[in-house]
Amino acid sequence: MDRIDIRELITEEQLKEGYNVMRQLRSHLDEVAYLQLVNEAKRIENYRQFALYANDKIAAVIGFQPMVTLYYGKFIWICDFVTDELKRSKGYGEQLLTYIHDLLLSEGYETVALSSGLQRESAHSFYKDKMKYEQVSYVFKKTL
Incomplete structure (x- = not known):
């Protein structure tokens, strides 16, 4: 059985360690830009x-970050969420979320929201079926 530990990434060294997994989601960023x-x-x-650590x-x-909007009020926006591609389907994402x-x-929050790329169909199933998120909108983007 895996030894699981969840910790906040605070130091530069911890953030660099997190980049090794996060770059699988944010592949357009090199470590410096990240x-x-x-x-x-x-x-x-x-x-x-x-980060969720499995066996260190x-x-x-x-x-994630706190936000306030007229639609949701005070809530948390999950900006980035990824499980190492070699460690998926082991329950790590569910445990971390x-x-x-x-x-x-x-901490007093009652609402969490996120967006997920259209191509990430398995992630959509994870959010809706396993984590019981509601699909409440589409996100639109325009590069200026």
């Missing part, structure tokens, strides 16, 4: 990252 964006998001948006190796990483839900409830 660290710059994470540090800026932490400073400006109160962005946080957590990162198996999944999640990044459940941990984050419990943490956020203890």
Whole structure:
């Protein structure tokens, strides 16, 4: 049985370790750009990252930030969430997301939202079927 530990990634060294998994989701970012964006998001948006370690190796990483909108009110936006492609279907994503839900409830949040790329059909099934998320909208983007 795997030894599981979930920790917040705070130090530069921890964030670099998280990049090794996060780059599977954010493949357009090299490590330098990744660290710059994470540090800026932490400073400006109160962005946080957590990782699930299985036997002392990162198996999944999640990044999120608090937001306030007229639609949701005060909530958490999950910006980034990925399980190492070699470690999928072992329950790590479910364990990490459940941990984050419990943490956020203890911090006074009642709503979590995220977007998922159209091509990520297995992720959509995970969110809807396993984690009981509702699909409430489409996200639109325009590059200026």
